[in-house]
Amino acid sequence: MxxxxxxxxxxxxxxxxxxxxxxxxxxxxxxxxxxxxxxLVSACSPVPSELDWAREQLGVGRCHASFDTFLDDPELDAVVLVTPTSLHADQTMAALRAGKHVFVEKPLALNVEDCERVQAVAAEHPNQVAMVGFVRRFDPSYRRAAQRIEAGELGRPFLVRSQTCDQNDPEGFFVRFAPTSGGIFMDCSVHDIDLARWLLGRPKALRAFATGTIALHPGLAECQDVDNGLAIVEFEGGARAVFYASRTLPHGHETTTEVIGTAGTLQVGFGAHADRLELRSAAGVSHAVLPDFHARFEAAFQQEMAEFVAACRGERQLSLTLADATEATRIGLAITRSLRSGMPEAV
Amino acid sequence: MxxxxxxxxxxxxxxxxxxxxxxxxxxxxxxxxxxxxxxLVSACSPVPSELDWAREQLGVGRCHASFDTFLDDPELDAVVLVTPTSLHADQTMAALRAGKHVFVEKPLALNVEDCERVQAVAAEHPNQVAMVGFVRRFDPSYRRAAQRIEAGELGRPFLVRSQTCDQNDPEGFFVRFAPTSGGIFMDCSVHDIDLARWLLGRPKALRAFATGTIALHPGLAECQDVDNGLAIVEFEGGARAVFYASRTLPHGHETTTEVIGTAGTLQVGFGAHADRLELRSAAGVSHAVLPDFHARFEAAFQQEMAEFVAACRGERQLSLTLADATEATRIGLAITRSLRSGMPEAV
Amino acid sequence: MxxxxxxxxxxxxxxxxxxxxxxxxxxxxxxxxxxxxxxLVSACSPVPSELDWAREQLGVGRCHASFDTFLDDPELDAVVLVTPTSLHADQTMAALRAGKHVFVEKPLALNVEDCERVQAVAAEHPNQVAMVGFVRRFDPSYRRAAQRIEAGELGRPFLVRSQTCDQNDPEGFFVRFAPTSGGIFMDCSVHDIDLARWLLGRPKALRAFATGTIALHPGLAECQDVDNGLAIVEFEGGARAVFYASRTLPHGHETTTEVIGTAGTLQVGFGAHADRLELRSAAGVSHAVLPDFHARFEAAFQQEMAEFVAACRGERQLSLTLADATEATRIGLAITRSLRSGMPEAV
Amino acid sequence: MxxxxxxxxxxxxxxxxxxxxxxxxxxxxxxxxxxxxxxLVSACSPVPSELDWAREQLGVGRCHASFDTFLDDPELDAVVLVTPTSLHADQTMAALRAGKHVFVEKPLALNVEDCERVQAVAAEHPNQVAMVGFVRRFDPSYRRAAQRIEAGELGRPFLVRSQTCDQNDPEGFFVRFAPTSGGIFMDCSVHDIDLARWLLGRPKALRAFATGTIALHPGLAECQDVDNGLAIVEFEGGARAVFYASRTLPHGHETTTEVIGTAGTLQVGFGAHADRLELRSAAGVSHAVLPDFHARFEAAFQQEMAEFVAACRGERQLSLTLADATEATRIGLAITRSLRSGMPEAV
Structure with a gap:
């Protein structure tokens, strides 16, 4: 283009x-x-078959089992980290210190202290890009929503309602993942939290209240997690956000956001149409729904990488900052505390 | 109200x-x-059980088996004729001559000559209302469409696409009815024809071309009828209309009209929602569809009677005239001739 | 029908x-x-012009300025009370004691004690109907939703999201009404509360949390009210409800409800279509939205009266009870307390 | 992927x-x-600035002003022809004879004889791919429609309604292009014609009838063209198709297709949503519409090239044949003749 x-x-x-x-x-x-x-010049993984794949399918020349040797490559400008969450913060800092630009998947960390340590290191390397993968910001529809809000179409936005709802996985894969995921709000809602802050103009979050229920996956109770969670966040100045996260939708993945302002409302993603088809049959009028997050955000994942590359090449300024990632973590943690305490928690 | x-x-x-x-x-x-x-003071039917119903359920006092004695009632101001199409013209003329206001169901007749004879009699009774039941004109959505077109929202309207599509009746009741119905275009599309003329500003129809197919009901072939018909009408001044009529929809009744103008397009009835419900389930996102014409036009049937009564009482002028009914018949007949000849027919 | x-x-x-x-x-x-x-045989109002209207337009024979003389009429079977909320409880009890069936507008009262007093009196008159006007239960779409849920289409329903959102009134009429309305949750959300209980199978409410904001009407601050309110209710057994009430929608009235179950989701009222029209113009594709609650629930208001009459005549059993009204008030009050305290409140 | x-x-x-x-x-x-x-190893254009663009932006090494020298390149496996329609047939034959695989933009030619000459040459080179750019076949939604029809979801499909409608260009660029475009049906509807044949199972076309009107661009009259055209095609066995082409939509590009069968109906592309956004404002509920054909079929253009490349590499069999292109031209020409004669024309 x-x-x-x-x-x-x-x-x-x-x-x-x-x-x-x-x-x-x-x-x-x-x-x-x-x-x-x-x-793509190099790859790093502890799994040999993954490196084989990179070598054979993508023609990647340098394949490393060790993250240290991976970083210790003078012919490498930038790294993309898609490693377990628990490694995000340390690897990001190491890469920045090695002089690389860094893209790291969300969440940056499961505690605020780690986020702030990364921010401090990044501040010492102001000429390197450090970007967290809040992919929904790169979706064409969310992007246009932000532009239209900035253009004043909604008047003053004061309420965001946002949800990340996955199709139920009868195998309950995520149940096994629950002990390390940080819980449903840190895993799913962190995107909605970032969007709400972005679309409301980055107000300061004050308090959070959460509740939830286990509809289908009792195994979550062990980790004090739920498969359907609701949260309200109060921001300074009166803005509010409501989040809903679910693991149990029967029909597909439905990630939606609604921004309500004094002059209008914008809805993003309602209907979750898988394609431009509509069927009429004895069962009525129907359309298929997106199967999962990846199908919904395919274009956004491409755009996200493109913008990271452009930023590293100095061609584009990112609006998404490490401070945004820290705030999303801070709010997500307050919501998670509230889910457990049953009381509103200060952010 | x-x-x-x-x-x-x-x-x-x-x-x-x-x-x-x-x-x-x-x-x-x-x-x-x-x-x-x-x-409602009197009723007329050759079927005794129908008169019983009127007497017992509606409290109707005067019940007649004979149309003549029904009309010969000085304490009757107006009649509503819902009799077989073949009787419409003669009964309408008789009622007008007896000094009654008349509402008669569509179509006024299956030939233009009868329509014109009725018009002539009506012209001799200018103080009596004579109204044909083009009920879709009284539907709130069609009415607002007409108002918005008149207000100029579409610029100059030049094309109407309109359809009357019924849910398939596996019993094929209408097949038995086919010999006297006038065919699919006279039976179903006559509404669309009237709407097209109304919404395009009553241009003069010049030619018609039609084709069709039998998808499910081979018995129609005997009467040279089809269960799915398509027609194009050319009007003076360049306006055009396309009609589609079907007896075989699998999912319900879907009556829609689209008016296309130089500045906009209005769609009426698309989706055919039975109610304000939408279901999400493993089968996707779906809504139920209206079962039939009566469900779709329930409010319009009420409004139609209300306007007939108001017109008889001198409280309202009708925009729908007998001449409109004659033109709808004239165009419907040309379409029907074209279906049989395979060639364009002059209207 | x-x-x-x-x-x-x-x-x-x-x-x-x-x-x-x-x-x-x-x-x-x-x-x-x-x-x-x-x-309709009699009417009661302190406003003479209202009685004139009833006499002249409706042909009502007996018109009363006094509620006592209104009740003291042996030829009266039933009363419909559309009086100020503060009178609902006492008038209902008086009418029951006078031997009349009673329909009273919602809410039954602004405190639980009054509701329970009415319930006690009604229990002493088991052959008289006592019905509170939760009109949304009589809407065809909500009714079908309830039927489909009962038929198991959603599996086990565990979450309701419901909203009552009015078009902004720049005059802010409701601001003057705020001191006596009971606040936004008692005035608007009480319908959603009743629906949630009904559609979830009447679980016992345990706790409520609420927050809100004033987007456009600062005058509400005096009565500790808001023009946009959010509430979460926790029910015994794990079910949850989220309510949203707004006075400031720019585009019309949008009252919607979503019921989420283990096998499906039902949405009621989304889109708020005013009619079956869709316009395409240089501004895109658009449809008009319902202007207000009355336009949305016109059919439901008719049906509600029809069911009250049928119940009084012994032809129908009502599913809606006084106990339902009491519970709705109890939950609405807990939400309102939470709005003011900022803390979860026990129901 | x-x-x-x-x-x-x-x-x-x-x-x-x-x-x-x-x-x-x-x-x-x-x-x-x-x-x-x-x-991409070489490019050919008579316009020097276009070759500059290819060299500088795409890094293309071999740039030719002459088509002959372009073809005379032993290190070239395949050519993609996006040249004026009048050159399509001859260039395709020349490239096939030079041993190259060929992708050529639609239409293959503006007369059937040229199409058949190309088919004959292609038949002499059975190991080379010869593919015409009916891009809509590569759109994910059309593709799934074809799959679902093949799976029997519609029963027996018997009617296609399909349209290609462009946003009005007030400059009327296409008016200047009209003398060589072949007219609105050859330029726009040829896609719909190909889709109808594909989705109906390639029935033999028998007759065509067309009409049209000039709504906004009187300059078209000189070439006997219209800016809004309607056509009906009759197929052997009873299937029918209706096509609509317009140059004058006020709101954007709306390319849609409806396939009607005995058990269901599939709609493709209705609504023409530009993105996943919906706005609520004082103007009602609205969404933006796709601006043009390229925005609508962006993914299909990518997929089309990918499938051409895969076919040349022997990894995929194409369902789209030169015979399909010939038939689309044959039907388009009959429609165009009918527009001019006013009578049904044999295909």
Whole structure:
């Protein structure tokens, strides 16, 4: 699209990826084939078959089992970290200190202190990009929503209602993942929290209240988690947000956001149409729904990598900051505390 | 609604109904209970059980087997004719000559000559109302469409696409009815034809072309009828209309109209929602569809009777004229001829 | 519709109405003209012009300024009370003691004690109908929702999200009304509360948490009220409800309810279509939205009166009880306390 | 997506592009950057600035002003022809004879004889791919429609209604283009014609009838063209199709198709949503519409190139044949003749 304005003389960004699970593979492909301004030169994973895949399918030349040797590569400009959450903060700091630009998947960390340590290191490397993967900001519909709000179409926005609802997985994979996920709000709602802050103009969060229920997956009770959670956040100045997260939708993935202002309301993603088809049959009028988060945000994942590469090449300023990631974590943690205490918690 | 502006002093209109089939019963109930400005005083039917129903359920005092004695009632102001189509023209003329206001179900007749004879008689009784039941004109949505078009929201309207599509009746009741119905276009599309003329500003129809197919009911072939028909009408000045009529929808009744203008397009009835419910389940997102014409136009049937009563009482001028009914018949016949000849036919 | 199954021999119910404001007039017209099984025989209002209206427009014979003389009428079977909320409880008890069936507008009272006093009196008159006007239960779409839930289409319902959102009134009429309305939750959300209990199978409410904001009407601060309110209710057994009430929608009235179950989700009222029209113009694709609660629930208001009359005549059992009204008040009050305290409140 | 199943050893397809107008540039970018299995090695254009663009922006090494020298390149496996329609047939034959795989934009030619000559040449080169750009077949929604029809969800499909409607261009660019475009049906409806044949199972077309009107662009009259055209096609066995093409939509591009069968109906593209946003404001509820064909079929254009490349590499069989293109031209020409003669024309 924007090819005509770029100058081909500039060398391509040399990127390495760490972590080649489902989402890591997706990012790796986008870097290897979807973007003319970068090349995927190295990969890091403790899983040999994942490195084989990178070598054979993507033609990646340098494959590392060790994160240290991965970073210790002078011909590497930037790293993309799709590793377990518990490693995010330390790996981000190490990469920044090694002189690399960093893209790290959300959440930045499961505690505020780690987020702030990363922010401090990033501040010492002001010429390097440090970006957290709040992918929904890169979705065309969310982006246009932000533009229309900024243009004043809603008057003053004062309420966000946002949800991340996954199709029920009868196997309950996420139940096994629950002990380390940080709970439903840290895992799912952290996106909605970031969006709410962004679309409301980054007001300061004051208090959070949460509740929830276990509809289908009793195994979650062990980790004090739920499969359907509700939360309200109060912001300074009167703005409010309501979040809903569910693991048990019967029909597909339905991630939606509503921004309510004094002059209008914007709804993003309602209907969750899988495609542009509608069927009429004896069962009525129906349409299929998106199966999962990846199907919904396919374009956004591409755009996210493109903007990271553009930022590293100095061609674009990111609106998404590490401070945003810290705030999302801070609010998500207060919500999670409230779910457990049953009382409103200060953010 | 408008009660506060009416004057109660005026006597109620005394109405009689002839024909108490499904639609006749509906009109009879509307006249007996739905309108404070009229009373249903008499009924006429060759079927004794229908008269019993009128007497017992509606409290109708005067019940007649003979249409002549029905008309020969000095305490009757108006008649509503819901009799077989073949009787419409003669009964309308007889009632007008007996000094009654007349409401007659569509179509006025299955040939233009009969329509014109009725028009001539009506012209001799200018103080009596003579109204044909093009009920869709009284539907709130169609009415607002007409108002918005008149207000210029579409610029100059030049194309109408309109359909009357019924849910398939596996019993094929209408197949037995086919020999006397006038065919699918006279039976179903006559409404769409009237709407197209109304919404396009009554242009003169020049030519018609039609085709069709039998999808499910081979018995129609005997009467040269089809269960799915398509027609195009060319009007003077460049306006065009496309009609679709079907007897075989699997999911319900879907009657829709689209008016396309130089500045906008209005769609009426798309989706055919049975109610304000939407279900999400493993089968996707779905809504139920209206079962039939009566469910779709329930409010319009009420309004139609109310406007007939108001016109008889001199409180309202009707925009719908006998000449409109004649033109709808004329166009419907040209379409039907084209279906049979395979060639465009002059209207 | 159901006329064919009723027996005309039974005498018509003799009904009187007290209170002839906007909603009172609507009920009065429905009783005078919309129902063949009752007659509106008397009216009561302190406002002479309202009684004039009843006499002249509806032909009501007995008009009273005093509620006592209104009740003291042996030829009166039932009363419909559309009086100020503060009078509801006492008038209901007086009418029950006078031997009348009673329909009273919601809310039954602004405190639980009054509700329980009415329940006690009603228990002493088991052969009289006592019904509170939770009109949304009589809406065709809500009714079908309840039927489909009962039929198991959602599996086990465990979450209701429901809202009552009015178009902004720049005059802020409701601000003047705020001191006596009981606040936004008692005035608007009480319907949603009743629906949630009904659709979730009447679980016991345990706790409520609420927050809110003033977006456009600062005058509400005096009465500790808000123009946008959010509430969460926790029920025994794990079910949850979220309510949203707003006075400031820019585009119309949007009253919606979503019921989420283990096998499906039902949405009621989303889109708030004013009619079956959709416009395409340079501004995109658009539809008009319902202007207010009355336009949305026009059919429900008719049905509500019809069911009250049928219940008084012994032809129908009501599913809606005084105990339901008491519970709605109890929950609404807990929500209102939470709005003021900022803490969860026990119901 | 499917990268994991491909074998990287196979050499990349070497492709050249001829024609670098708007659509040509789009294809060129897709070949240069969007597909890992091909490389864009040469370009051909009579316009020097277009070749400059290819050289500088895409890094294309071999740039030709002459089509002959472009073809005379032994290191070229395949060509993509995005040249004026009048050159399509001859260039396709020349490229086939030069041993190249060929992708050529639709329509293949504006007369049936040329199409058949190309078919004959292609038949002499059975190991080379020859593909015409009916891009809508590669759209995910159309593709799923075809799959669902094949799976029997509609029963027996017997009617297609399909439209290609462009947003009005007040400049009327297409008016200047009209003398060589073949008219509105050859230019726009040829896609709908191909889709109808595909989705109905390739029945033989018998007759066509067309009409049209000039709503906004009187200059079209000179070439006997219209800016709004309607056509009906009759197929052997009873299937029917109705096409609508417009140049004058006020709100955007709305390309839709409806397939009606004995057991169901599929609608593709209705609503033409530009994104997943819906606005509520004083103007009602609205969404933006796609601006043009390219925005609607962005993914399909990518997929089309990917499938061409895969077919050339022997990895995929194309369902779309040259015979399909010939039939689409044959039907389009009959429709165009009917528009001019006013009579049904044999196909």
């Amino acid at each position: 924007s090819s005509s304005s770029s100058t081909p003389a500039k060398p391509r960004l040399r990127v390495g990826i760490a972590g080649l699970g489902r989402l890591g593979k997706r990012h790796a492909e986008a870097l290897a084939f979807g973007n003319r301004h970068c090349q | 408008s009660s506060s502006s009416s004057t109660p002093a005026k006597p109620r209109l005394r109405v009689g109904i002839a024909g108490l089939g499904r639609l006749g019963k509906r009109h009879a109930e509307a006249l007996a209970f739905g309108n404070r400005h009229c009373q | 159901s006329s064919s199954s009723s027996t005309p021999a039974k005498p018509r119910l003799r009904v009187g109405i007290a209170g002839l404001g906007r909603l009172g007039k609507r009920h009065a017209e429905a009783l005078a003209f919309g129902n063949r099984h009752c007659q | 499917s990268s994991s199943s491909s074998t990287p050893a196979k050499p990349r397809l070497r492709v050249g592009i001829a024609g670098l107008g708007r659509l040509g540039k789009r294809h060129a970018e897709a070949l240069a950057f969007g597909n890992r299995h091909c490389q």
